[in-house]
Amino acid sequence: MVKHELECFLYQSKFAPGADATCVAQIVKTARAFNEKAQITGILVFDGEFFCQYIEGPSYQVQNLVTLLTRDPRHVNFTPLLHLRREPYRRFSKWTMAYHLVDDAEVLEGIGTRSGEFALKKLQDLIPQLDAD
Numbered sequence: 001m002v003k004h005e006l007e008c009f010l011y012q013s014k015f016a017p018g019a020d021a022t023c024v025a026q027i028v029k030t031a032r033a034f035n036e037k038a039q040i041t042g043i044l045v046f047d048g049e050f051f052c053q054y055i056e057g058p059s060y061q062v063q064n065l066v067t068l069l070t071r072d073p074r075h076v077n078f079t080p081l082l083h084l085r086r087e088p089y090r091r092f093s094k095w096t097m098a099y100h101l102v103d104d105a106e107v108l109e110g111i112g113t114r115s116g117e118f119a120l121k122k123l124q125d126l127i128p129q130l131d132a133d
């Protein structure tokens with residue numbers, strides 16, 4: 001039997017200028033349906049201007065999703081921050097795609113200029129709040 005490595009990918013992007021803010025709800029809805037089938041889990045954080053998303057799952061599924069994400073016109077400035085190819089466990093195993101809206105820029109501020117590990121730590125710090133979302 002083929003054993004698929006657990007791959008993780010973290011990026012930041014900017015909501016496309018002129019995109020309709022209501023499309024974020026649509027993104028999350030389709031993401032959850034697709035991710036469930038693809039065995040992808042993770043988190044999407046949005047502050048009204050920037051996205052930061054972490055996805056984890058079987059390598060080929062993660063790579064396929066990253067390709068789709070890079071082509072999605074609803075966001076721009078796609079900036080990979082961390083790519084881990086053989087992780088021993090999932091960090092967001094409970095969520096097909098947790099969604100967290102932050103109302104101040106502080107959470108995502110500077111995330112793209114720091115290390116990927118720093119960004120991942122910031123997202124993991126949100127875990128206690130996610131069940132309340």
Ligand SMILES: Cc1cc2nc3c(=O)[nH]c(=O)nc-3n(C[C@H](O)[C@H](O)[C@H](O)COP(=O)(O)O)c2cc1C
Pocket residue numbers: 027030031032034035044051053055065068069070072074075097
């Ligand atoms: C910020 C952002 C996050 C997204 N997250 C996911 C996701 O987790 N899973 C997913 O299937 N699609 C996600 N999408 C949508 C994909 O880019 C893509 O539209 C979707 O996979 C459907 O692809 P298709 O239109 O080629 O069928 C996201 C899009 C954006 C802009």
